[in-house]
Amino acid sequence: MKRAALFLFLFLALVPSFVLAQNFNWITPNRTYLKLYVAEDGMYRLKKSDFTSAGVTTSFDPRTAKLYYMGAQIPMHFQGEQDGVFNDNDYINFFAKRNYGGLTYSREQNNSVAYTTDEYYNQYSDTSVYWLDWGGSNGLRIQTFNNNSTIPFPQQFVKELVHFETDAIYSLGENFGGGDYRYLTTEKLRGEGWYWTILSSNQSVTKTISLPLLSQAGNVATFRVFAYPQNKSTIVNEHSLHLIVNGTVIDTLYSNDSDRIDTTVNFPASLLTTSQNTLEVKYIPASGFAGSMYFDLFEIGYPKAFRFSENSYRSILPQGDTASKSFKISGFNNLGSLFYLRRCKQHKNSTIYHKCRHSESYCKR
Ligand SMILES: [Ca+2]
Ligand SMILES: [Ca+2]
Ligand SMILES: [Ca+2]
Structure with a gap:
């Protein structure tokens, strides 16, 4: 295969x-x-x-x-x-x-x-x-549809998620020390699971990523983070995570006691570039509190253009809308890698098959 x-x-x-x-x-x-x-x-x-x-x-x-x-x-x-x-x-x-x-x-x-x-x-x-x-009745097949639509896809981009997660350390779950034996439950306890790292005061997780297909047509990007407090204090909102995109703090998320942070925030896509982007999550506990959090993951959503990159394009369109829409994927120009044959329009009573460039609405003779 x-x-x-x-x-x-x-x-x-x-x-x-x-x-x-x-x-x-x-x-x-x-x-x-x-x-x-x-x-x-x-x-x-x-x-x-x-x-x-x-x-x-x-x-x-x-x-x-x-x-x-x-x-x-x-x-x-x-x-x-x-x-x-x-x-x-x-x-x-x-x-x-x-x-x-x-x-x-x-x-x-x-x-x-x-x-x-x-x-x-x-x-x-x-x-x-x-x-x-195989054998017996016929199997399920992907259906072929011939649809002509004059309704343009509402935007010239789709939202693409980039997920960053490393499973390096295991937490048995929420634990507040002596006498707290909840971790003995055989089910997955709240807070339990594989995490990337433990963040103490002023520690960060940082990733760099280039986004060659970033679309300037879309103006909203998203930043999701999941983290779980390792300890707590009587101070209200003693934990905070700063979400930083290319040096700009786009939001600060607070957590009280052992409330998990599983939050997605919007930020201007204009903070991103098509080349190198630095994404950072920094933990800052309340003053005087030796706090720490289990850090699990972060996920960036950005507007991605309908454009080929290295002659490949993949996308997941928004679900729920079943009406036909038209859109065009640009940038396929490697004539040495034509990848499908399309049956061409009938010319002078002869059916001609040609290799087609995807951008052509019909084949040329
Ligand atoms: Ca056959
Ligand atoms: Ca994990
Ligand atoms: Ca508290």
Whole structure:
């Protein structure tokens, strides 16, 4: 299985949320499946040789091929399936995601839910498993739509999230010293989990990032941070985090006692540049208090232009709007890497297939 070198995936409602209840009844014992490991989000391609090298016969009707993830069948594209024969040049394209941590409960001592987080990392594995099955009824396929829309996409950018998180130290959860044995609960206690570091007075976490696709059309960027106090005092709002973008403090977040900070704030995208940006989170406790916080992650959201970078473009469009909209992705200019064929308009009673540049509305002869 090869990850497609060039990919474009824009999905509205095509890809369901992967927060699925696991269905354990999909599998048939003693049946042969092709098991696929995926550790990075992207568009993947399976060729006939991938089946034969795995020792799987390709004599099945390709229309009956089915792709499963976490017990549910998901749609895919099977190029060349229409003739019912898995030919040498036929292939499967499908979109797959790595294994994220997903929705996770943090609980009180009595097991009631204290709060929910959507974890970026899974504690056990980054790898997802997809299963390919064949035979029987036809499988789910990605639908092809021919839509002409005169309604422009409302903006010339999409919001892109950049996530920074390192799981380096483990906290057993909120603890206030002698006699506090709440960490003995077998469930994930409030405050428990993998953190990046512990921030004491005036300590920072800093990251640099370049944003070549930053769009000047969008004017709002976002800064999210998650941190959990390690201790507390009788002072009100004894913890504070300063969010700093390229030297400018965009906001100060306060926490009292052991209240977690899981906050997203807006800031002007004009503070960002397409080249190097320095992002910093600095902890400052109240005067006279030797405070500290477990620091988990920060996440930047910025307006990203509809433009290719290194002949690749990926984006997640806002969900919920199913109306057709038109937009143009610019910047694809590497003629040596044309990546799809489009059936051209009929010219003089002959159907011509040409390699197309994506920006052309139809092919030239
Ligand atoms: Ca075929
Ligand atoms: Ca973490
Ligand atoms: Ca306090």
